[in-house]
Amino acid sequence: xxxxxxxxxxxxxxxxxxxxxxxxxxxxxxxxxxxxxxxxxxxxxxxxxxxxxxxxxxxxxxxxxxxxxxxxxxxxxxxxxxxxxxxxxxxxxxxxxxxxxxxxxxxxxxxxxxxxxxxxxxxxxxxxxxxxxxxxxxxxxxxxxxxxxxxxxxxxxxxxxxxxxxxxxxxxxxxxxxxxxxxxxxxxxxxxxxxxxxxxxxxxxxxxxxxxxxxxxxxxxxxxxxxxxxxxxxxxxxxxxxxxxxxxxxxxxxxxxxxx
Numbered sequence: 150x151x152x153x154x155x156x157x158x159x160x161x162x163x164x165x166x167x168x169x170x171x172x173x174x175x176x177x178x179x180x181x182x183x184x185x186x187x188x189x190x191x192x193x194x195x196x197x198x199x200x201x202x203x204x205x206x207x208x209x210x211x212x213x214x215x216x217x218x219x220x221x222x223x224x225x226x227x228x229x230x231x232x233x234x235x236x237x238x239x240x241x242x243x244x245x246x247x248x249x250x251x252x253x254x255x256x257x258x259x260x261x262x263x264x265x266x267x268x269x270x271x272x273x274x275x276x277x278x279x280x281x282x283x284x285x286x287x288x289x290x291x292x293x294x295x296x297x298x299x300x301x302x303x304x305x306x307x308x309x310x311x312x313x314x315x316x317x318x319x320x321x322x323x324x325x326x327x328x329x330x331x332x333x334x335x336x337x338x339x340x341x342x343x344x345x346x347x348x349x350x351x352x353x354x355x356x357x358x359x360x361x362x363x364x365x366x367x368x369x370x371x372x373x374x375x376x377x378x379x380x381x382x383x384x385x386x387x388x389x390x391x392x393x394x395x396x397x398x399x400x401x402x403x404x405x406x407x408x409x
Contacts, residue, residue, distance in 0.1 A: 150176070150179055150180075150390065150391065150392045150393060151179055151180040151181065151182060151314060151315065151390070151391055152171050152174075152176045152179055152180070152181045152182070152388055152389065152390045152391075153181070153182040153183075153184065153320070153358055153376055153388070153389050153390075153391070154167050154181065154182070154183050154184070154376070154386065154388050154389075155184055155360045155367060155375075155376030155377045155378055155380070155386065155387065155389075156184065156185070156186035156216065156218075156360040156361065156363070156376075156377040156380060156381060157183070157186065157187050157191070157197050157380060157386060158186055158187075158188065158189055158190040158191045158194075158218070158248070158380050158381030159187070159188050159189060159190060159191025159192060159193050159194035159196075159197055159248070159251060159252060159255060159381075160191040160193065160197075160380045160381075160386055161191070161192075161193035161196050161197065163380050163385060163386035164197060164200070164386060166385075166386065167386050167387075167388040167399075170388050170399040170400065170401070171388050171390075171399065173399075174390060174399055174403070174404065176390060178209075178210070179210070180210040180211075180212065180314075181209070181210065181211045181212070182211075182212045182213075182214075182312065182314060182320050182358070183201060183211070183212070183213040183214070184214060184216070184320055184321075184322055184358065184359055184360040184361075184376055184377070185213065185214045185215050185216025185217075185218075185219055185308070185322035185340070185360060185361075186216030186217065186218045186219065186322065186360060186361065186377075186381070187201065187213070187216065187218070187219055188218050188219055188222050188248075188252045189218040189221070189222070189242075189247060189248030189249055189251065189252050189381070190247075190248030190251060190381040190382070191248070191251065191380075191381065192251055192254065192255060193255055194222070194251070194252040194255045194256075195252075195255040195256045195297075195301070196255065198301050198304070198305075199301070201213055202300070202301070202304055212312050212314075212320070213308055214308055214309055214310060214311060214312055214320055214321065214322055215305070215308035215309065215310055215322060215340060216322045216340060216360070216361070217233075217235070217322065217323065217340040217341050217361065218247075218248070219305050219308065220305070220340060221233065221242045221247070221249065222242075222249070222252055222297075222305065223302055223305045223306060225242055225243075225249065225289075225290060225293060226290070226293045226294060226297045226302060227302065229286050229287065229290035230242075231243055231249070231286055235337060235341040243289065248381070253289065253292070253293055253296065253297075256293070256296040256297050257292065257296045310322075310334075310336060310339045310340070311331065311339060313355070314358075314391075315391075316356075316391070316393065317355050317356055318355060318356045318357075318358055318391065319355035319356070319357050319358070320357075320358050320359070321339050321357055321358075321359050322339060322340045322359060322360060322361050323338070323339060323340050323341050323342045323343070323346070323359060323360075323361035323362070324338070324339070324342045324343075324346035324347070324357065324359050324361070324373070325338065325339065325342070325346065325353075325357065326338045326342065326345065326346070327345065327346065327349045327351070327353065340361070341361075342361075343361075343362055347362060349372070350370075350371070350372065351372065352372055353372045353373070356372070356373070356374065357372070357373040357374070358373070358374045358376060359373060359374070359375055359376070359377075360375065360376050360377035361377060362375060362377060363377050363378070363379040363381060363382060363384075364377060364378060364379060365378065365379060365384065366378050366384075366387065366398075367387050367389060367398055367407060368407075369396060369407045369408055369409045370409060371409040374389075374396060374407070376389055385400075387399070387400070389407060390404065395407075395408070396408070
């Protein structure tokens with residue numbers, strides 16, 4: 150038996166609720182898999198990362214893979230990178246829709262997220278600013294380097310791109326390029342893919358459990374399971390359990406089957 154949690158996106162209260170549901174189901178000491186995207190959009194990204202790190206350090210059988218938002222945090226702090234070719238809208242990581250500002254605020258205790266400079270960054274077009282301005286990026290990047298702990302950055306840098314789990318399950322953040330060997334998958338596909346993956350209905354070499362594409366509720370698609378229930382957009386974070394016979398979601402009423 151093992152448990153899994155979809156994209157958390159800095160939602161402290163929702164993660165605490167998910168832990169409580171898992172504990173109530175008898176899974177306090179069971180393996181737990183996180184599908185990535187721990188940060189952005191919510192207000193408590195630093196707390197989420199620290200909590201998972203602390204759990205692992207305490208010997209809990211917790212496993213986590215890299216999400217694209219986790220990578221964006223790492224790349225901004227280490228290299229000042231805010232623009233990613235996979236984002237077709239060309240919005241920067243610090244745009245309010247992607248949520249990087251809230252992640253930085255979670256590390257910079259006491260910062261006023263409603264300060265005009267932050268509003269200008271969040272809504273650059275309305276305020277006539279260039280979200281890719283080198284001066285603006287440098288100012289935020291310098292502040293981030295001072296605020297984000299090195300152990301958080303090292304932990305993110307060492308997160309795997311996928312993990313195998315019992316009974317033919319494989320965890321990956323976004324998905325895979327179908328009919329391509331795992332050794333030949335690119336990082337970009339594994340943490341960003343949608344086209345060619347979400348519409349793929351044929352059998353795969355494993356049951357892929359992923360997140361990345363927000364739904365209203367986790368869904369079993371037959372050849373894959375998407376656990377991103379939209380916590381980054383204010384919907385509940387729904388933990389799930391595989392008990393050896395099938396998949397179930399958890400809420401205060403107990404287990405509910407998660408079937409194709």
